[in-house]
Amino acid sequence: MMAIRELKVCLLGDTGVGKSSIVCRFVQDHFDHNISPTIGASFMTKTVPCGNELHKFLIWDTAGQERFHSLAPMYYRGSAAAVIVYDITKQDSFHTLKKWVKELKEHGPENIVMAIAGNKCDLSDLREVPMKDAKEYAESIGAIVVETSAKNAINIEELFQGISRQIPPLDSHENGNNGAIKLGKQTTQTTRRCC
Amino acid sequence: MEDRFIIGSAKERAVSSPQRDLGNAQLNPSREEPRKKLCGYLNKLGVKGPIKAWKSRWFFYDENKCHLLYCRTAQDVNPLGSIDLSSAGFDCKVDADEGVFEIRTPSRVFILKAFSKQAMMYWLQQLQMKRWAFCNTQTGLPVDSVTAAALPANESLLNETIHTEGEGFLPPVKTPTDVVGLKAASLPAPQLSDALQNISLKHPWTEIQNTIYNICGTRQHPGNGRSISGAECPGTFSSLPFVACIPAWHREIIVQQPCQLLKETGFSGPAATSFRAGAVLPVVVCCDDHSMSPQELVKLLHKALEAAQQEKRASSMYLTAAEDRDRLELVRHKVRQIVELSSRVEALETDKQELEQSVALRDRRVEELQEHVQLLMDKNQAKQQVILKLTEQIAQDLSEPVQEADAVAADTLYKQQEEIEHLKDDLDAYRTQNQFLNSEIHQVTKLWRSVAEKEKVLLMKCARLQARSCQVESKYLMMLRRLQEASPDLARGEAELVKSLIQEALQWDAKEEAVEALQLNPVREYDDYGFMTIPKYEAEDWKLLAKIQALEIKSNNLLSHTAVEKPLGERWAGMAELSPSAELKGLIRCGIPVEHRQRVWKWIVTRRLSHHHAANHYESLLRQCERTEHPASRQIELDLPRTLTNNRHFTSPTSQLVPKLRRVLLAFSWQNPAIGYCQGLNRLAAIALLVLEEEESAFWCLVHIVENLMPADYYSNTLIASQVDQRVFKDFLSEKLPRLTAHFEQHRIDVSLITFNWFLVAFVDSLVSDILLRVWDAFLYEGTKVIFRYALAIFKYNEEEILQIHDSLEVYQYLRFFTHMIGDGRKLMSIAFNDMNPFPMKVLQNRRATHREELEAELSELERIKAQYVKEQAEQVAWHLDGAVSEEEEEM
Numbered sequence A: 001m002m003a004i005r006e007l008k009v010c011l012l013g014d015t016g017v018g019k020s021s022i023v024c025r026f027v028q029d030h031f032d033h034n035i036s037p038t039i040g041a042s043f044m045t046k047t048v049p050c051g052n053e054l055h056k057f058l059i060w061d062t063a064g065q066e067r068f069h070s071l072a073p074m075y076y077r078g079s080a081a082a083v084i085v086y087d088i089t090k091q092d093s094f095h096t097l098k099k100w101v102k103e104l105k106e107h108g109p110e111n112i113v114m115a116i117a118g119n120k121c122d123l124s125d126l127r128e129v130p131m132k133d134a135k136e137y138a139e140s141i142g143a144i145v146v147e148t149s150a151k152n153a154i155n156i157e158e159l160f161q162g163i164s165r166q167i168p169p170l171d172s173h174e175n176g177n178n179g180a181i182k183l184g185k186q187t188t189q190t191t192r193r194c195c
Numbered sequence B: 001m002e003d004r005f006i007i008g009s010a011k012e013r014a015v016s017s018p019q020r021d022l023g024n025a026q027l028n029p030s031r032e033e034p035r036k037k038l039c040g041y042l043n044k045l046g047v048k049g050p051i052k053a054w055k056s057r058w059f060f061y062d063e064n065k066c067h068l069l070y071c072r073t074a075q076d077v078n079p080l081g082s083i084d085l086s087s088a089g090f091d092c093k094v095d096a097d098e099g100v101f102e103i104r105t106p107s108r109v110f111i112l113k114a115f116s117k118q119a120m121m122y123w124l125q126q127l128q129m130k131r132w133a134f135c136n137t138q139t140g141l142p143v144d145s146v147t148a149a150a151l152p153a154n155e156s157l158l159n160e161t162i163h164t165e166g167e168g169f170l171p172p173v174k175t176p177t178d179v180v181g182l183k184a185a186s187l188p189a190p191q192l193s194d195a196l197q198n199i200s201l202k203h204p205w206t207e208i209q210n211t212i213y214n215i216c217g218t219r220q221h222p223g224n225g226r227s228i229s230g231a232e233c234p235g236t237f238s239s240l241p242f243v244a245c246i247p248a249w250h251r252e253i254i255v256q257q258p259c260q261l262l263k264e265t266g267f268s269g270p271a272a273t274s275f276r277a278g279a280v281l282p283v284v285v286c287c288d289d290h291s292m293s294p295q296e297l298v299k300l301l302h303k304a305l306e307a308a309q310q311e312k313r314a315s316s317m318y319l320t321a322a323e324d325r326d327r328l329e330l331v332r333h334k335v336r337q338i339v340e341l342s343s344r345v346e347a348l349e350t351d352k353q354e355l356e357q358s359v360a361l362r363d364r365r366v367e368e369l370q371e372h373v374q375l376l377m378d379k380n381q382a383k384q385q386v387i388l389k390l391t392e393q394i395a396q397d398l399s400e401p402v403q404e405a406d407a408v409a410a411d412t413l414y415k416q417q418e419e420i421e422h423l424k425d426d427l428d429a430y431r432t433q434n435q436f437l438n439s440e441i442h443q444v445t446k447l448w449r450s451v452a453e454k455e456k457v458l459l460m461k462c463a464r465l466q467a468r469s470c471q472v473e474s475k476y477l478m479m480l481r482r483l484q485e486a487s488p489d490l491a492r493g494e495a496e497l498v499k500s501l502i503q504e505a506l507q508w509d510a511k512e513e514a515v516e517a518l519q520l521n522p523v524r525e526y527d528d529y530g531f532m533t534i535p536k537y538e539a540e541d542w543k544l545l546a547k548i549q550a551l552e553i554k555s556n557n558l559l560s561h562t563a564v565e566k567p568l569g570e571r572w573a574g575m576a577e578l579s580p581s582a583e584l585k586g587l588i589r590c591g592i593p594v595e596h597r598q599r600v601w602k603w604i605v606t607r608r609l610s611h612h613h614a615a616n617h618y619e620s621l622l623r624q625c626e627r628t629e630h631p632a633s634r635q636i637e638l639d640l641p642r643t644l645t646n647n648r649h650f651t652s653p654t655s656q657l658v659p660k661l662r663r664v665l666l667a668f669s670w671q672n673p674a675i676g677y678c679q680g681l682n683r684l685a686a687i688a689l690l691v692l693e694e695e696e697s698a699f700w701c702l703v704h705i706v707e708n709l710m711p712a713d714y715y716s717n718t719l720i721a722s723q724v725d726q727r728v729f730k731d732f733l734s735e736k737l738p739r740l741t742a743h744f745e746q747h748r749i750d751v752s753l754i755t756f757n758w759f760l761v762a763f764v765d766s767l768v769s770d771i772l773l774r775v776w777d778a779f780l781y782e783g784t785k786v787i788f789r790y791a792l793a794i795f796k797y798n799e800e801e802i803l804q805i806h807d808s809l810e811v812y813q814y815l816r817f818f819t820h821m822i823g824d825g826r827k828l829m830s831i832a833f834n835d836m837n838p839f840p841m842k843v844l845q846n847r848r849a850t851h852r853e854e855l856e857a858e859l860s861e862l863e864r865i866k867a868q869y870v871k872e873q874a875e876q877v878a879w880h881l882d883g884a885v886s887e888e889e890e891e892m
């Protein structure tokens, strides 16, 4: 039998960028145009195979509005990965994304895997954030980056597969995600990317 | 109808005079059945037949079925038809002819005519009584004691006895003994112009059967017929159908000489029968019969003599025949003769039968003709009377030619008098009709009420059964869900089985709906406020949950609707003026009925806001919105289409409420710039709009919640008060539910991840709509304590189930859904307000204060660390800029 690993993942990003929609697409393969704004956070799980392990994602989808930021530590505390979402049709949301990355680096768990999702790529006519900007930025912080569409189910699976691959296998990393909040200087974990 | 009066006189004589004679001489009044039987002759208007005409019918009431049956005469065996009284209404119309009344059944209207107004009233009253008596005996419903006890008022209603009948609307009508009751059966069917008319064209077969029965019955068993004729009519002739047709003058003779009549009419009793038998022995019997004429006797004796002589001749021949052979021949000859004779006898027998039949037909014909003759004679008599009258009048006119001058005045006077008479008649008629209709309305209302009560009892029972079945079904589905979750651990075959069972269960509803033609308690798609009653989950594995949820809610609704909500509604209805009191608080906690909710909410809100409730405040805020765009408006716009997505008033593209919601939220962002807009306020405002409808009221409701009920800073920038409340809540949880808290600690569950938004939006989108609104009723009236109470109650409600789960992930999974699964609002309410006591406000306030201090200290510490970090970073950058190689570059 395959080993099951539980991975806590949180979704961060500006309000209305489609965090909940991405989770909904990933977990239920369903898209709802009028999905309610998230208050506080919501929780879902999904299990996917990865190599010889089963990864059970415990997904915390957070609220995007600025004033809910103060709650975010509750959710990213102990996370193995964070998906930071922006809306390719909104420059503002890319700006908010950068703030989130900064916060994670300051207060987030060590070794947290960061994945950047440029959502609503189905609306490329309205694009405000060039793909190049996101790529460059992701590279600079050592994060995965994909453009997704929750609506058209583009790159959603891939996003989480990417995260799965980034998670170090069990044996080599036994006490990695212990939930400690890193308050000190950031170390250079990001360079250990394998792909 | 013109000849009704003409017949009248003849009929009267026919009916009254012999009746008196018979009544004294032959009817024994003490032999009347203990319960008066309702029967008698009425005329019935043929409706469906080719000819619309009155037909005389013998009506009698069948107690067992509550049917009024009718046949042509009282002696007929097979009724021509029946009227179901149990579901019938009765009516009489003023403008109809005298004695005409109606029986209306759901399928048909019977128009009947009694022979007088009194008789009609008698019939109507009797019919009402019969209907009432029947409906009251039908109470033997399979209603169990619980339900019956729940409806004490109903019981007393059902037990109202029959003697309350009438209630003074209609004085009891005296029985018109000459036209109704069993005695009437012995009387002739009242006459109509043509007796043939009475024959039912619709029921030819029944008619023939009845006729034959009557004829046979009178011939063979005189005085031993059916109970009606037998018990009440000694004398053969009264049961003879044709007697009715015999003119009255003839009848006088009949009464005097019954025996003679019997012979005259050919219905001779035993004498004739024995005569036809033709055997020797009966001759003696014949001789005994004193009614035989001597000639006939002589003839008979002659015949007998002849036969004897012939026989003697034959036997002497036999004796004289010498040889055996001859004798044999003789015997053979005799045998042949016997055979021949017996075949002849047979032939004669059939001949006889045919003849009998033709005699029967003739009899009928004679009958009809007699009727006809009677009719003609009646007419003739009437005409003669008219002629007589006219002659008299002419004579009078001729004798008084002088008075012609006065004639005109007298004429008008006479006319007026006549008119007055008419009016009086009309008045009288209307009065009786009114009386009758009053009693009819009264009774029908009573009947309707008792039936409605019965129906309610049944519906209640049905609801309870349905609820039970829902509960069982939901338990089953719950089991399936458990199995489904465990399916990775199951053997392949078992997993398959579970899967197929789930598929099957999900399809139940569709099937049931198709089969059940009548849905007693249909689950509506949307509730009173437009919330979807059954959540629509697209994902397969959630469908089961949705189903379970819907079933739970349905069963609880079914139960609470029948049992509790009605008395509460009555108490609310009695509360016209609202004023704060312990009683009101209690009532509000139980949930305000839908029809009172708006009024009460409005009262609560205005009461608390009266000091700054300026008349045009809202208007001026709206104007400000138009002038300048609030920074929050972008966020508001983003959230508008995402508000209450399970409510049809908000999701429909033509929604009236979305623009209202926009204005309310924008106005609020100016009303309270410190908050502006916080996600979640949209839900609060949306609920307020749904209930209060008016946008200004909704706005004030929102203000009431944010500024009066919630502590300061609940929705402002850092949501600090909300975070404080989470800590306070954890304290209460550990105090009120220590086992559960230990369980959560053991599995490292942070409940505030789940409960945070309960508090922020007061359970909107977490609880099922009708429980939600109940919570809000109390919340608006009492404040945030209600939210704490309910939050604790929600955990308590599900405590045992949560304790069963020993995997942190599964606990979270469960907590995500469990608020939606709560269906029993009353149970939850009772936990919140009883089990969670005591809950002093002081404790809440103290805890809020201490936690707030702590949290603020923590936050400032965090700020300090942040600032330090930023400073360090800056220093690092400065150091990098100084030319040092970055760590990344080093590793590359």
Ligand SMILES: Nc1nc2c(ncn2[C@@H]2O[C@H](COP(=O)(O)OP(=O)(O)OP(=O)(O)O)[C@@H](O)[C@H]2O)c(=O)[nH]1
Binding pocket: A013, A014, A015, A016, A017, A018, A019, A020, A021, A022, A032, A033, A034, A035, A036, A037, A038, A039, A062, A063, A064, A065, A119, A120, A121, A122, A123, A148, A149, A150, A151, A152
């Ligand atoms: N065209 C398009 N629209 C999307 C897509 N993903 C989400 N949306 C829409 O964007 C809106 C916001 O989506 P949400 O998933 O609620 O966004 P969120 O990030 O969870 O928002 P908050 O809960 O307020 O933080 C919804 O109306 C979605 O229908 C996408 O891939 N394409």
Ligand SMILES: [Mg+2]
Binding pocket: A019, A020, A021, A036, A037, A038, A061, A062, A063, A064
């Ligand atoms: Mg969301």
